[in-house]
Amino acid sequence: MDYQKLFLQRWKELENEIELEKEDGETSFLEKDIFFKFFTSPELLVGYxxxxxxxxxxxxxxxxxxxxDDWVDDCKDIAFKAKAVFEEHIKQ
Incomplete structure (x- = not known):
């Protein structure tokens, strides 16, 4: 699965609501409760x-x-699932 493509497609849908800066990866995901609206699956977090x-x-x-650890504090369930997705694909 192309996680980056999945992420970019989702971003295109919500691009007017968030800002992405690739240099330092800073986003406004945790501001204005965008995180849970944007990351509807752990695969999207992996894609990010x-x-x-x-x-x-x-x-x-x-x-x-x-x-x-920071994600677990704010977004326990999806971070845990994203970790599992990463580990499944890293082992391959």
Missing amino acids: YVWRESGNLGYAYELFMDEY
Whole structure:
């Protein structure tokens, strides 16, 4: 599955409601409750990290794990499921 493409398609649907800056990956997802409206599946969260790391799944997983604790505080269920999606594909 092309997680980056999935993420970018979803972003296109909501592009007027959020800002994305690839350089530092900062977004306004946690502001204005956009996170749960945007990330309707763990695959979209995986796609976000793949997008931030220019398509490199391995680096995307490392970045996700560096930030995982923060996501767990705010978005426990979807972060846990996204971790499982990453790990399933990293093992392949």
